[in-house]
Amino acid sequence: MKQPRLENGILSLNSERFILRTLLPDDVSQRYVDWLNDPEINRYLEVKIPQTIEAVRSYVAGHDRRTGFLFGIFDNENRHIGNISLVIDERHDVGTIGVTIGERDYWGKNVVQEARQAVIEYAFGELELFKLSGGCKSSNVPAVYNYQRQGWKLDGIRKAHNVDRMGKRVDIVFFCKFRSDWQAERETAGAQHEI
């Protein structure tokens, strides 16, 4: 794995509509904490509630920006609308991505795929990781859709591994993307562009 290149301790990535910038504890606003305490938003997250601003700042500080990145997703008005994380196991050159969109007006607007693509490009193109993974509860159908639509492969299913809010056991579905998949996608996209 190559080492990340930070500017003043910050890593920024650009997508078409958003800037992804690694968060610092001072970036944690009450609005961000409110997302985590919102039952509709935390429905599929693994967070203990209630969250406090101190606890979230401590969580943010726990990302070292070398093997653990927590990016805030900011729109073109610099509004913090969600987060995306990349946690790397450098011994094996693999990473895990997680996404939360906190601002409801951005739900259903392809933010997850766009932000995740920026992190995929960075993880494979810059850090040269071998494999990326991500997962969600099987009941989180939109998240499953996003992985499938973005060309992730099924990596495995952990049966009845979580309990949902209704007390029902649900599967956890894991998806993955290999660097070789990403390279093939780029070649295909390049060939289509030439045509």
Added chain:
Amino acid sequence: MRFDAKELIGRAFDMTPEGVPDDASLENFEPWDSLGHVKIIMSVEEAVGRPLDTEEALQIVSVDDLRHLLATIN
């Protein structure tokens, strides 16, 4: 009871089966976004009369794949 893949996808989007292209998939059929995907799964579950298990739901990515799934369920 037999179910038709295009009929179930059409039901999800309030359109006739003829309105669903033969090669429709989540990659190329505009109504088939994340919300549309939820509607398709609900449409299939309603038709078969039970919740789909995870492996079944993961198969639903195109008309063809839904057709194969329905052949195993019907």
